[in-house]
Amino acid sequence: MHLVKRIEIIANSFELSKILDSLNKSGVHGHAVIRNVAGQGLREGTEDLDMTMLDNVYIIAFCMPDQLKGVVENVRPLLNKFGGTCYISDVMEIRSVKCIASL
Amino acid sequence: MHLVKRIEIIANSFELSKILDSLNKSGVHGHAVIRNVAGQGLREGTEDLDMTMLDNVYIIAFCMPDQLKGVVENVRPLLNKFGGTCYISDVMEIRSVKCIASL
Amino acid sequence: MHLVKRIEIIANSFELSKILDSLNKSGVHGHAVIRNVAGQGLREGTEDLDMTMLDNVYIIAFCMPDQLKGVVENVRPLLNKFGGTCYISDVMEIRSVKCIASL
Amino acid sequence: MDASLIVSNILNPPILFFFLGMTAVLVKSDLEIPAPIPKLFSLYLLLAIGFKGGVELTKSGVTQEVVLTLLAATIMACVVPLYTFFILKLKLDTYDAAAIAATYGSISAVTFITASAFLTELNIDFDGYMVAALALMESPAIIVGLILVNLFTVDEKREFAWSEVLQEAFLNSSVFLLVGSLLIGMLTGEHGWQVLEPFTQGMFYGVLTFFLLDMGLVAARRIKDLQKTGVFLISFAILIPIVNAGIGLAIAKFINMPQGDALLFSVLCASASYIAVPAAMRMTVPEANPSLYVSTALAVTFPFNIIVGIPLYMYGINLLWR
């Protein structure tokens, strides 16, 4: 087990490809994406998911601590422009053969 | 980057509006909701999602540490009555223009 | 409030029942499952979710710290064989009547 | 009894696909109808049956028969949960007894629809206003169940948010869509029928078939829950529908319903809700154990009714109406 960083981003679905590009550019190639996430807007009338393209995606990416700075630099401008939030936390990775490969 | 709290709640979908009300009352206006979450019951026959209204929702809300007490006080009675779980952890927020506004 | 461990596993959906079995065997009976999670492959052409059975599931399970060792021992071989990732972090549980029962 | 009725019922595609669904679970096939497809089908069925009922109601008009039938429906919807409650109290606590009573006092739209397809098979007519009876019988049992909980528990903190309860009982999506489609059917009449016919009529039997495939999956997955419910509840889930159908038939005979309507009425009395009422009960009586009321309604009463019950009640009608 060793320490890695967990990046979670919630943003509008139209930003998805841009955000994944940024992650890739920062060397973070693994990620998981959950679609159809309703948001704060749920209570303010913006939840008409695929009708009006106003649904969110929830992106999780685990990365090495030293990759973090690059990610933040690349993702922050996107979120500033188009909206969305990004949070970082610490997690322990259970090393598995595959994971070593993907990091 | 600065420290905020991550609240994650898993509960039956019929509680959703009540929980979001509680969050709002506690001053936490941002949240993300993932629907159609299968639960522990998955293995015990309670997963017939929208057939029987027994599906869960997964609610994530990031808030300032000082809002936490209010949230816990408001949400706990709901979970006691109707079921569901709530967990808190620490995360770092990547400040973005929009985020400042939403906190 | 007291400390528990958060296990999050991302794996192919065909591993789901095997992983839940492992969790159960390790004494962790509570879990939540989010389906239709697109993965790293999203950018490499492996996202054709239910067409080709290559979609992922995201499994979250909260457990007592002393259960962790058993989980890791049981889940790691599965992930080594079939792929997938597992991460552990610390969270505080908001005790509710139901939760006590489920732990 | 005339076994040929059962056989001819079983040899219909919808029932056979129901069996296929159950078989899939028993042999552990990974067949599943992913959400929200079943939801789409159930919305479609409610819309189609409601619309058709409304169109036909316009033709027949509101006659004395209609009024009598709807009255009978309302009475049964209030009385059934009452006496089943006392039967259930023999073995269960108040919360569970009330929740199950409410479940059996209400109805299952799919059972009704399957019965109407059965009648169509046999070329027996039935009236459009039976759909209104269906709509009327969905909600009262919820209210009766909650009143029973209030009377028989001394939990002083309990205070239902009645407005929320009524909301949930009378405006839940199934009742709302059914009644709405009925009204629209009445407003548009024959003309609306013609334009919607390929959709609401042509596809109807096929969608029902597909939906029953899913119901077979869902019902079979619930079967293992029955271990926890025990023999008492399982017998209850088979016997009470027969009793209720019998009472229903007696009333139907008494007010002179035609045979088709009588079958539908007895099926309404016999069926139990596995969507609207369970949802309402989870919210209002969280003390009751959902696996009791969902599993009995879904894994015992529903299959029993569509496989054995419908032809059995028809057999009763053949005897009584002769």
Place this chain on the structure above:
Amino acid sequence: MDASLIVSNILNPPILFFFLGMTAVLVKSDLEIPAPIPKLFSLYLLLAIGFKGGVELTKSGVTQEVVLTLLAATIMACVVPLYTFFILKLKLDTYDAAAIAATYGSISAVTFITASAFLTELNIDFDGYMVAALALMESPAIIVGLILVNLFTVDEKREFAWSEVLQEAFLNSSVFLLVGSLLIGMLTGEHGWQVLEPFTQGMFYGVLTFFLLDMGLVAARRIKDLQKTGVFLISFAILIPIVNAGIGLAIAKFINMPQGDALLFSVLCASASYIAVPAAMRMTVPEANPSLYVSTALAVTFPFNIIVGIPLYMYGINLLWR
């Protein structure tokens, strides 16, 4: 005005189900059509209307009328966002004004489809190439809107990724599926029509009805956003469609369109986009407030057009073409 047109329009199943959807939200029923079912319906409607238009286009061929109509369509799609922009600038900033102008310069396929169902009801013919006009009018307003933003803001950092913008404007899923189905309809002609007919024609009205039920839900949920939009925008969202339809009718009369085509053309001019353009605007003009352009188009203009607008413009045609 001939109120009977409005009444006969309102008494159709699609419109009534639209009302039913709005009512569901107003009375807080939990009725919902779960995602992605509405998406399925909208893909189906685009495929069916495009395919039908293509098949008919093969029959009529590319005549002078076709060319004139498509020219008129393109001009209106470019001119409408221009003058609406200046009207909107009276009260709003450049970003919001441009985004709303683009929304109203583009079209709503569902409004068009509802109008075509209305014509079918009245037994009035219309030409297949109107579907080509529909496709043509979806995208130009996006480009015009962005040009307006570029001209009227001094934000030097702004530089649109034009290739991305054109991509989004002309290859977004609705335009792409519509044009693709139109071409396939042209290629397969009468023969293809016959094999697909039970699917693309038989189900059409029913799917439209179901889809409008969902549109009612969606539109009603947006109504509370209107508090923030203010009186100016709400009046705009009712008056501008009438003005645009009027201009459309004048042009239609001028180039001698038949009545059915004229109605569809005026409806195209009058309608506002609530899917493609909002999506494009969120990406390219994030400074504009989405709830302004989505809510007005969805909660005001859309219901206005399908309930009052379509029969009103028909009434105008009855007067002008007499």
Place this chain on the structure above:
Amino acid sequence: MDASLIVSNILNPPILFFFLGMTAVLVKSDLEIPAPIPKLFSLYLLLAIGFKGGVELTKSGVTQEVVLTLLAATIMACVVPLYTFFILKLKLDTYDAAAIAATYGSISAVTFITASAFLTELNIDFDGYMVAALALMESPAIIVGLILVNLFTVDEKREFAWSEVLQEAFLNSSVFLLVGSLLIGMLTGEHGWQVLEPFTQGMFYGVLTFFLLDMGLVAARRIKDLQKTGVFLISFAILIPIVNAGIGLAIAKFINMPQGDALLFSVLCASASYIAVPAAMRMTVPEANPSLYVSTALAVTFPFNIIVGIPLYMYGINLLWR
């Protein structure tokens, strides 16, 4: 060769919509058919084709032709993965070779269905029991593939959970639903057919069209994976289907199948599985690289078969059966 067969095949809506889907990916349109809609369509197609086959099987009865055909199907399903394995071993390791061999030994139901629509177009009959052949040919290749892995690797730890493997091979959702619907079709016969006809027949061609639109999207998204597969595999994915179809035709001629059945049989031999087998291989041979067996089957063999293969094999039949 008679190019008119290819052209008339290509000018059908299903094939054209397949191209449209591929085009959407190539021009980067955001068109997508959201999950689980494609799943719904594929369940529908299996149900409809199985049910129809069953109904027709009742009419024809189990004759010598039926037995011979099913025997031939089983033999091809076992032999094809064997010889393809040795061809593949020339360039690939045992795991990949076995997985790809299993993929090509199994079948693609959608290719079969497209071929049956092609025959209907040409007014050529085919027999209901070909659906039974389809069902029979899905699973054996999985078993053969695993036996090959066992024989040709020395990995002593490997021990398949055979019960799980057989489960997955013979009870996976496609085989299960197909066989189940076939049996139900046999049980209900002509009567069941009539009630389900508007659903299982009327919609069939339309749903196939819509589904092929999605298949076009899916296949095109896989094309870039082909860079990794290399020239050897791509040639394999085009040549092996032709070889297999040829062998299939020879057998068909030998046992005197009628032309329609012969086409379907050759298409079964030529097609490769991209759902059931890949799923089974991921579970049982995780060492094999999924993008190899999924991409070749989906992005090369499937389009090749439905566009060129089907008319090509038909051309062969025209020559041989003359």
